[in-house]
Amino acid sequence: MNNIYFIGLMGAGKTTIGRMLSKQLDKEFYDSDVEIERRTGVKIPLIFELEGEGGFRKRETLALEELCQLDNMIMATGGGAVLMPENRVLLKNSGKIIYLRGKVNDLYQRTRHDKTRPLLQGGNMKQKLERLYLERDPIYTSLADYIVDTGAQSALEITSYIEDLLKK
Ligand SMILES: Nc1ncnc2c1ncn2[C@@H]1O[C@H](COP(=O)(O)OP(=O)(O)OP(=O)(O)O)[C@@H](O)[C@H]1O
Ligand SMILES: O=C(O)C1=C[C@@H](O)[C@@H](O)[C@H](O)C1
Ligand SMILES: [Mg+2]
Secondary structure (H helix, E strand, C coil): CCEEEEECCCCCCHHHHHHHHHHHHCCEEEEHHHHHHHHHCCCHHHHHHHHHHHHHHHHHHHHHHHHCCCCCEEEECCCCHHHCHHHHHHHHCCEEEEEEEECHHHHHHHHCCCCCCHHHCCCCHHHHHHHHHHHHHHHHHHHCCEEEEECCCCHHHHHHHHHHHHHC
């Protein structure tokens, strides 16, 4: 299958850049977080509140099992989607994987006022992001077909860079 998947931490730009790239390449765009909310009829923070992270992860796998059967689409995955080995297999077998690697400070600046990410709420948000970066960067890196470092470039510049990368 010919899909393109974005992976990376919260605030890396997966949704923003994934959507832009889908317009440039004229492909369908999906966001696994949005699809989970659509299927459950409630927002992600409420799923975490009622069912914990474990419940959310089960719903995430069910959504990915369906979504990864589609073809020729672009999908932004939830930041923790790669934690489950079965999700890694689903992604790897059905598309190219792009790791958007942001710097912790940039991720922090982009997510600090947003209350929609349960894993960052309560306590020191920057420390939480640092810990998640250390835990997850090796997983994102080993799974990725392409690693794209995002620094000072705008989302549009990063999208153009990825478009060129995919043509090579
Ligand atoms: N390269 C960039 N430069 C500046 N701002 C950016 C860039 N990429 C994304 N943003 C902004 O950062 C915020 C978070 O981006 P986005 O929602 O796309 O991240 P995400 O990776 O999908 O996060 P999550 O895993 O939580 O869904 C948005 O407000 C977006 O506009
Ligand atoms: O990094 C994570 O574990 C998460 C990221 C978000 O995209 C959501 O999938 C949810 O808030 C969990
Ligand atoms: Mg997103």
